[in-house]
Amino acid sequence: MKFDTPATTNPIDQLKVVGKPTDRIDGPLKTTGMAPYAYEQHEAAPNAAYGYVVGATIAKGTIAALDLSKAESAPGVITIVTADTVGKLDKGNFNTAKLLGGPDIQHYHQAIALVVAETFEQARSAAGMIKVRYTKARGEHDLEAIRTTATRHKDSKDSLVGDFVGAFSAAPVQLDVTYRTPDHAHAMMEPHASIASWEGDKLTLWTSNQMIDWGRGDVAKTLGVPKDNVRLISPYIGGGFGGKLFVRADAILAALGARQAKRPVKVALPRSFMFNNTPHRPATIQRIRIGASKDGKISAIGHENWSGDLAGGGPEDATQQTKFLYAGANRLITTRLAVLDLPEGNAMRAPGEAPGLMALEIAIDEMAEKLGLDPIEFRVINDTQVDPENPARPFSQRQLIKCLQSGADRFGWDKRGEPGKTRDGRWLTGMGVAAAFRNNLTMKSAARVKLDNKGVVTVETDMTDIGTGTYTIIAQTAAEMMGVVLDKVVVKLGDSSFPVSAGSGGQWGANSSTAGVYAACVKLREMVAKSQKFDPAKTSFADGKVTSGRKSIDLGKAAGVSGMVAEDFIEFGDLGKTHQQSTFGAHFVEVGVNVVTAEIRIRRMLAVCAAGRILNPKSARSQVIGAMTMGAGAALMEDLVIDKRHGFFVNHDLAGYEVPVHADIPHQEVIFLDETDPMSSPMKAKGVGELGICGVGAAIANAVYNATAVRVRHYPITLDKLLKDMPQIA
C-alpha cells in the first residue's frame, strides 16, 4: 500500500482498541523472567560456548605484538579469534570503525580478540592472559582544540536565508552565546549480547538489535556471506536508545567465534565496553545568535554547531530543530564536523534535536529575559505554521502554542518568581519551560497477517520492541482492523524470516510499523470478504464476526480450515515533502537548588505533547516519562569524560557515569493533546519516544537559572558550576 494522499476515515478511527490505555501484552513474560533475551536463548543454542572480548587499551596506533600463548593453553579455552585468524573482514555500512581491530587500532576498547571457552569464567580468565604490545600513534581527542578544522559533511546542508549578518547586526536586541553538551552514553540496561550458530554456511544470530534488516545486511557484508544465509532473531531487547541500531562487536565476534569453534558461541559485551566500544552521542559546541525587534519579533536566527567523529563518521547535527521551530526572515544554520580519535559517535535518542534543544531553548529563555518578555510569550510571538526556510510548506499539524499555554495553566506557571528570589527554607526554587520538537520520520514497513479457523490473528513482522510497547500497539492495530479482542491476536516480532519492517529508531517505529500491519490487515479483510462473496467496501469486522448486510459469519469460520494469510507493506509518498511533519511539546520543570551546597534537585516535571494519534496512552506515557528522566540525566549529571591525554572515556561504568535514580525524579506528569495527523499515515499517529527527551534539559537549565539567577551554558549543570555564585552563608 502506498500512502500518498491524506488519510480519510478508516477502521482505526473506531478506536475500540487503538487509543485505549492498554497493559503491555508481553508484560507478564517480562516480569516473570520468561521472556528470553538474546543471551538467554538457552533452548535455541543449548551447546553454546562462551566468548569474552578483549579490547584495545590505546586510542590510536597499531598492535606491535599479540601474545596468545598463555591464553591458548588456559583451562577450557577452545579457540581465540583475532584479526589474524578470520581472514578478510569487511566493515558494515552502518559502522565507522571496524568491529574487530588489529593490527590497526582506531579507538580505545576496540575489540582485538575473542576468547572462546567452555565456561564464561574460563573465557574471561584467559582473556586476561593475553599480552598486547602497542605502538601508539598521536590522535586528536579534544573537540574544542580542533574545532577550527571542522568541515561540512557531505550530507549536511547549510540553511542560509536572507542576510543573517546584516539583520543580526541591525537588530535592536541581540544575543550571542555558546553552549556545550558533552558526550553521552546510552546506558541501556541490557548490554549488547548475541549467540551465533552456524549450520553449514547458514548463520543464525540471536541478538539484541533495534533494526533487524539493517543488521542482517551488515552481518552479511562484514562476514562476506550472502544476506540470505543470515538470520537475525531479536524478540526482546532490554533497551537500545539508538545504541543497538547497528550490529556491534558482540554479534560479529560471536559469528566468527562460532565458525572457528565449530559450535554455537555466546558473547555479551562487558559493561565497560558500552562506553568505549559501542557508539555514543557526540559532544557539541553550539553558537547561537538571535536578533529581535524590541517587541520580540525575531529578525535573525543563527545556529552554528560543531561535533567530532572518527574519520568517515557523521555529525551530531544539533541544528535540526532550529530550521523549523521559530520564525525569522534571516537565517544562518550550519553544522560542522571535525575528525576525532575517540570511539565512534552515532545516534542516541533524538539525535540532533536532543542536544540541539538543550542549547536553543536556553537561548530562547535568555533572549526572552533580554526582551523583558515571558519566555512563553516570546515563543508565541515567533511561532510559525510554515517551514521558515520554505514558506510554501505548511506543517501538517503544529500545536506548539497550545502545548505551552495549556502546560502553563496546568503547572502554575504564573507563580514563577524573579530569578534568584524564591526561597523554600534552605532551597532556592525556580521554574523553567522549554519547547519540545522532534521531526516525524516515516519508513517503509511490511507485515504478514494470518487468520486461523479459530479466529486467531497472528501478526509477523521483523519489527522490534525495545521496551517501547510495540507488541501491544501492533496487537491493538490488528484487533481493531479485524474486529477481534486483544486476546485473539498473537504478535511475533524481531525475526528476519518475517517481512521487513521500519524497525525501532528515530521515533518512526510506532507509526510506521502499525501502518504496515494496517496495510496487511486491509488485504486480509479483502480476502475474507471475497471468500464470503461479500463486497469488501460494504463488509464490517466486529465482535469476532465478519458482516455484510444481513449476512454474518464468525471470522474463524470465514477463514476456512486452513486459514488465510495476507502480506503487505506501507510505503510513503511525498506527503512528508509537501508538508513538514513534526511532533511538538512543552516541558515544565520546577527545581530546588540547595543554597548551601548548590545541589540541584528536581521537584516536579510536566510534559504536554502533541504528536498525532496516541495509539496506547499508557505505553506512550511510559515512553515520555522515561525520556524526561533521560533528559534530567543529560541536564544534571550525564557526562562521558574524555581523558584528552589518552583518548578514551574515563568514567566507563555505571558508578562513574551517573544516570538518574528514583530519588532524582519525584513527580512527573504527561498530557497528550487530542490530535490526529492524516498526513502521517493511515494510523494518523506520529512518535513520542524521542519527543519526550527533546527540550527537557533546557527546561531544567532554565529552572536552575530561575532559582539561582546563575546561567550555566555548559552541560551537565553540576553544583561546582553554580557554587561560586551562590549567596553567602554566614
Place this chain on the structure above:
Amino acid sequence: MKSFTYERATSPAEAAAKAARTPGARFIAGGTNLLDLMKLEIETPPHLIDVNGLGLDKIEATDDGGLRIGALVRNTDLAADDRVRRDYGVLSRALLAGASGQLRNKATTAGNLLQRTRCPYFYDTGQACNKRTPGSGCSAIGGFSRQHAVVGASTACIATHPSDMAVAMRVLDAQVETVKPDGKTRRIKIADFHKLPGSTPHIETALQAGEFITAVTLPKPIGGIHVYHKIRDRASYAFALVSVAAVIQPDGTGRVALGGVAHKPWRVEKAETDLPKGAKAVMAKLMADATPTPENEFKITLVERTLSAALMDARA
C-alpha cells in the same frame, strides 16, 4: 576473574592463621566490593576465606559505656540499631547515605572500612595505577580528577576513600579490634587505621598480613548534635563529592571529619578548637596544604559552606 580456592573459617584466629598461610588470600564477607574487583582482575586473590559464619554479627555494650560492633554486622542492621540511632546519630546517618538498600543489606562493618577507592583509573587495568600495580605511575594525576583528593594526596596517588561509615567512625574516635595470625589481638585507633598514600598507595591500612578485623568499638556517647551531610550530584546511590560528619556541642565546640577529600577519612583535631569561631576559622587548619586540581577545587568551598550550615543548624 582468576580461578581461586575457597574455604570457610571457623574462628577469627583460624581465619587469620589461614590467611597468613596463603600469600594474597582475602577474607570475604559481603563481597560487595571484592567480587567486583575480582571480576575486573583488579584484585586477583588465589584464595578466599569466607568469614561469614564466625558469629561476629552482634552489637554489644562495652564495659566503659560504649558499643562493640561485630565485624560482620551488616550496614543495614548497624544503621537501624536503637543504640546507634540514639547515641551515635552521625554513624546511622552516614550509613544510610551510603550505597543502596540492597548493598547495605549485604555489606559488613569491616568490609566497609576496607573498601577500595573508586578512582576510575584504578578500575581500568589498561591504565597506570600505583595502587593497583606499585611503581606503574598514576594516570589520575593530570587526568580526570573531579572526584579526587584535595588534601593528603601524594605524587604517587590522589585517590579518595569512598566510605561514608568510616567518616562517622573517625569523628566518633572508634577503634578497630583485630586478631593476628599468631592469635594475638590488638586495637587500632581509627585515626591510625587508614593510611595516606605517600609513596606506597597500595598500602591502605595498618593491618598486617593475615590480620583480621573482629570488631569496631565506639567509646561512650559524647552527646551533642550529630550531623552527616553528604553532597553529591545524584540524589542517591552516588559516592560523596564531599561529606561532612560533625558532632557539635551546645557550647559550639565539637568535632568534624570529612569524606571525599582524602585517601582516608579526614580529620584534623587541632582545627576543631576553632569550631566556635565558625567554619572559615576551622578551614585554615582543616584544609591546610590542600592541593586541589582545577577540577576539584570546588570541594574546598563546598566543605566550608556545608560545615558553616551544619554549625548554624547545631546552634539553631
